[in-house]
Amino acid sequence: MATSPVGPAALRRHNLGLLLAALREGPASRAALAARTGLTRATVASLLDPLVADGVLDEATAAPSGVGRPARPVSFAPGAPVALGISVEIDGLVGCAVGLDGRLTALRRIAVDHTGLTAAAIADGAGRFAAALAADLAAGTADTGAGRSPGAGPSRGRVVGPRGSGAGRRVLGTALALPALLSGPATDPLVVRAPNLPALTGTRPAQAFTAAFPGPLVVGNEATLGALAHLDVAPDFVYVSGDVGIGGGLVVDGGVWRGARGFAGEIGHVVVDREGPPCGCGGRGCVEQYAGRTALLSAACAADLDALELALRDDDPRARRAVDRAGAALGVGLASVVNVVDLPVVVLGGTLARLVEHLRPTVESELAQRCMGHPPDRVVASRRHGTATVRGAAEAVLTEVLTDPDRLRPPA
Amino acid sequence: MATSPVGPAALRRHNLGLLLAALREGPASRAALAARTGLTRATVASLLDPLVADGVLDEATAAPSGVGRPARPVSFAPGAPVALGISVEIDGLVGCAVGLDGRLTALRRIAVDHTGLTAAAIADGAGRFAAALAADLAAGTADTGAGRSPGAGPSRGRVVGPRGSGAGRRVLGTALALPALLSGPATDPLVVRAPNLPALTGTRPAQAFTAAFPGPLVVGNEATLGALAHLDVAPDFVYVSGDVGIGGGLVVDGGVWRGARGFAGEIGHVVVDREGPPCGCGGRGCVEQYAGRTALLSAACAADLDALELALRDDDPRARRAVDRAGAALGVGLASVVNVVDLPVVVLGGTLARLVEHLRPTVESELAQRCMGHPPDRVVASRRHGTATVRGAAEAVLTEVLTDPDRLRPPA
DNA sequence: CCTATTAGTTCAGGTTCCATACAAAGGAGC
DNA sequence: GCTCCTTTGTATGGAACCTGAACTAATAGG
Numbered sequence: 026m027a028t029s030p031v032g033p034a035a036l037r038r039h040n041l042g043l044l045l046a047a048l049r050e051g052p053a054s055r056a057a058l059a060a061r062t063g064l065t066r067a068t069v070a071s072l073l074d075p076l077v078a079d080g081v082l083d084e085a086t087a088a089p090s091g092v093g094r095p096a097r098p099v100s101f102a103p104g105a106p107v108a109l110g111i112s113v114e115i116d117g118l119v120g121c122a123v124g125l126d127g128r129l130t131a132l133r134r135i136a137v138d139h140t141g142l143t144a145a146a147i148a149d150g151a152g153r154f155a156a157a158l159a160a161d162l163a164a165g166t167a168d169t170g171a172g173r174s175p176g177a178g179p180s181r182g183r184v185v186g187p188r189g190s191g192a193g194r195r196v197l198g199t200a201l202a203l204p205a206l207l208s209g210p211a212t213d214p215l216v217v218r219a220p221n222l223p224a225l226t227g228t229r230p231a232q233a234f235t236a237a238f239p240g241p242l243v244v245g246n247e248a249t250l251g252a253l254a255h256l257d258v259a260p261d262f263v264y265v266s267g268d269v270g271i272g273g274g275l276v277v278d279g280g281v282w283r284g285a286r287g288f289a290g291e292i293g294h295v296v297v298d299r300e301g302p303p304c305g306c307g308g309r310g311c312v313e314q315y316a317g318r319t320a321l322l323s324a325a326c327a328a329d330l331d332a333l334e335l336a337l338r339d340d341d342p343r344a345r346r347a348v349d350r351a352g353a354a355l356g357v358g359l360a361s362v363v364n365v366v367d368l369p370v371v372v373l374g375g376t377l378a379r380l381v382e383h384l385r386p387t388v389e390s391e392l393a394q395r396c397m398g399h400p401p402d403r404v405v406a407s408r409r410h411g412t413a414t415v416r417g418a419a420e421a422v423l424t425e426v427l428t429d430p431d432r433l434r435p436p437a
Numbered sequence: 438m439a440t441s442p443v444g445p446a447a448l449r450r451h452n453l454g455l456l457l458a459a460l461r462e463g464p465a466s467r468a469a470l471a472a473r474t475g476l477t478r479a480t481v482a483s484l485l486d487p488l489v490a491d492g493v494l495d496e497a498t499a500a501p502s503g504v505g506r507p508a509r510p511v512s513f514a515p516g517a518p519v520a521l522g523i524s525v526e527i528d529g530l531v532g533c534a535v536g537l538d539g540r541l542t543a544l545r546r547i548a549v550d551h552t553g554l555t556a557a558a559i560a561d562g563a564g565r566f567a568a569a570l571a572a573d574l575a576a577g578t579a580d581t582g583a584g585r586s587p588g589a590g591p592s593r594g595r596v597v598g599p600r601g602s603g604a605g606r607r608v609l610g611t612a613l614a615l616p617a618l619l620s621g622p623a624t625d626p627l628v629v630r631a632p633n634l635p636a637l638t639g640t641r642p643a644q645a646f647t648a649a650f651p652g653p654l655v656v657g658n659e660a661t662l663g664a665l666a667h668l669d670v671a672p673d674f675v676y677v678s679g680d681v682g683i684g685g686g687l688v689v690d691g692g693v694w695r696g697a698r699g700f701a702g703e704i705g706h707v708v709v710d711r712e713g714p715p716c717g718c719g720g721r722g723c724v725e726q727y728a729g730r731t732a733l734l735s736a737a738c739a740a741d742l743d744a745l746e747l748a749l750r751d752d753d754p755r756a757r758r759a760v761d762r763a764g765a766a767l768g769v770g771l772a773s774v775v776n777v778v779d780l781p782v783v784v785l786g787g788t789l790a791r792l793v794e795h796l797r798p799t800v801e802s803e804l805a806q807r808c809m810g811h812p813p814d815r816v817v818a819s820r821r822h823g824t825a826t827v828r829g830a831a832e833a834v835l836t837e838v839l840t841d842p843d844r845l846r847p848p849a
Numbered sequence: 850c851c852t853a854t855t856a857g858t859t860c861a862g863g864t865t866c867c868a869t870a871c872a873a874a875g876g877a878g879c
Numbered sequence: 880g881c882t883c884c885t886t887t888g889t890a891t892g893g894a895a896c897c898t899g900a901a902c903t904a905a906t907a908g909g
Contacts, residue, residue, distance in 0.1 A: 032897050032898075036896090055888065056886075066887075066888065066889085067889075067890085070889070087887090092884075093886025093887065094888075096886080096887065097887075
């Protein structure tokens with residue numbers, strides 16, 4: 026509602042963003058783009074021409090197909106700029122680069138024990154990690170980690186990706202994901218709580234990071250940003266990420282909802298039983314106390330997730346009961362969420378994705394029972410394995426670029 | 438994200454909407470509006486001129502104040518078009534007309550026992566009620582009900598409002614509020630559930646109503662539309678309306694969130710205790726089972742709300758306990774909501790507004806405990822008494838008009 | 850009476866998108 | 880091989896919009 030005045034320039038930005046969004050669905054000729062977006066062929070050409078001239082977009086040779094003049098598909102150039110996603114984890118740093126075409130052009134992870142470090146040290150390390158990644162991208166020597174076991178997550182290397190060779194890639198901007206509760210604007214939030222990285226509490230990471238990071242920086246919660254890695258599933262969904270705790274994000278119309286103060290998405294602290302077990306948040310009976318990893322493992326008397334999965338395969342009754350209890354709690358919590366926000370898809374990530382086959386029956390049954398005839402259409406598992414957070418972070422930057430496509434033009 | 442292409446016309450619409458939104462905050466000169474909106478004085482003039490010529494806006498005589506040429510404030514004309522809000526209640530019909538200036542120019546209620554009627558009969562009665570109201574507005578003989586006891590709600594009459602006299606008022610559009618769970622687009626939703634008006638279940642009311650209703654019609658849930666009557670409190674808030682059941686709405690950036698399929702806002706069915714009392718929705722332990730009127734009254738052993746309030750004044754322990762239980766449940770449910778959507782204000786309406794002083798302590802204490810350091814800033818009571826639904830409905834139409842100000846121009 | 854200040858209007862200029870017409874490039878049919 | 884048809888891409892004039900600067904209008908103060 027509280028929008029700003031717009032002139033012809035904003036109009037052009039909007040239409041170009043529309044066009045780029047259409048292009049993200051795959052290469053298409055000017056005529057096809059015109060049909061997709063509702064713009065005129067002439068307008069499409071005039072909007073795209075500068076980007077073709079800048080080398081951001083590539084024009085394929087005509088491919089005769091059917092009757093009429095052959096179409097000349099336009100696509101994102103192999104050397105087009107990319108967005109960086111960086112995730113600070115308890116024991117490491119993960120970074121990736123994603124192009125506007127959605128292709129992963131780099132993915133790497135290094136081990137860092139963050140638990141003892143100060144906020145300044147964390148910022149410094151992450152900044153250098155990101156700068157190195159950006160430098161390798163510019164030099165055309167970044168790795169994609171393609172071909173490795175996805176479950177095992179990315180690892181260090183120098184494998185040049187299938188399309189990553191050749192021209193250096195400029196960085197459009199960086200999104201930093203933190204395992205922390207953040208308050209305030211995405212460009213400079215305050216860390217309100219960070220149970221796993223207490224040194225960050227009370228700091229404003231963007232201020233320490235900005236200098237080192239390539240391009241404009243946004244900072245977000247790990248699970249909230251991770252939600253955006255699943256736009257291929259649906260444009261509107263609830264994302265629930267199970268890790269030590271349980272986080273999440275609401276994605277509405279292709280964008281993540283940050284809430285009035287940036288706190289939105291704490292699905293782990295939806296209440297399932299007001300008199301339930303006490304939770305670290307100060308409440309009782311939060312979803313996290315049933316479906317969080319620590320709660321789940323201790324209820325199942327399992328040492329880790331692998332053990333839990335083995336026990337489930339062996340039909341161990343304690344494991345079975347623990348997972349059913351987690352699924353039911355998750356289902357009850359999600360029913361509350363869906364009754365309030367009415368999103369048609371639930372995406373489970375992190376440990377919850379691994380257990381999806383065991384959780385789904387109870388989750389879906391609670392949803393069906395408690396949603397008054399409009400439960401979500403689907404409960405699906407994330408297929409991003411360990412990379413949801415960084416990919417979603419990069420996606421957050423790309424979404425910004427679509428609303429301000431001028432960022433694609435090379436800086437003067 | 439999935440937006441449409443825009444040309445210069447859309448640009449003008451946007452800026453004019455911005456301007457009208459600024460004007461809603463009170464009369465202002467062109468220069469003041471230019472300062473408020475960021476547009477140029479020239480642009481402001483060119484945008485407003487046609488509306489002044491059409492008689493939608495009025496230009497006051499210059500009022501010299503301070504140095505410089507005196508400003509000529511522009512305001513909505515006394516005869517400017519209005520939006521209609523119509524509410525179908527179990528035992529009556531309520532209608533109101535609200536101008537873009539937010540002034541109530543008509544408010545009336547008639548008693549109708551809807552319980553036995555067919556969907557067609559309900560549609561017919563509501564259509565005629567709205568048409569009569571529109572006709573009276575056009576003839577300048579509508580009533581505002583001003584001066585009556587607000588708690589008692591509006592009643593039939595012909596009192597011409599303070600500004601309602603003179604020119605007839607055109608109707609911009611109508612919003613119809615139903616005590617029903619609706620699915621689908623606001624212009625033609627399907628009634629999924631209507632416990633209090635079962636005849637409507639399975640129907641598409643807009644199709645029956647449209648012919649009779651003046652102007653474009655939107656249909657919405659009673660509580661969801663009622664939320665919009667409280668934009669004066671904040672632009673972002675959670676609205677909870679207590680009646681027989683408990684409904685609500687999320688207001689984000691001045692607009693109500695309908696959700697992907699139109700179901701959003703069912704705060705009454707957020708779960709407080711998964712093993713709690715069974716609820717009509719099929720679940721257990723929903724907020725409604727503690728804070729809904731029937732639950733509340735039976736727990737307090739009170740015949741009606743008046744009796745409950747008397748008992749509370751007398752410090753009756755059963756009444757006290759029932760209200761504390763309701764407040765705690767409401768607080769727990771709202772904590773779940775706020776943890777997910779992060780809205781900074783809670784507005785209580787309906788019966789909950791009447792009991793706000795008794796409920797607030799428990800509600801706020803649960804919120805403070807369970808919201809991880811970011812509880813809502815305020816929990817306030819609606820001051821709209823019986824009129825929130827119709828006023829919010831009218832507001833929904835006005836919001837639409839701001840996004841398409843061409844509707845203000847008189848039809849050719 | 851003259852100047853400073855603010856409000857409102859006028860007009861040329863630049864940008865945008867669009868409708869139309871036109872050129873380019875290939876298939877289909879004869 | 881030729882013409883006709885279909886489709887793509889480009890060029891051009893037109894209409895709408897916002898802007899900036901210049902201009903007029905109206906008041907206060909000296």
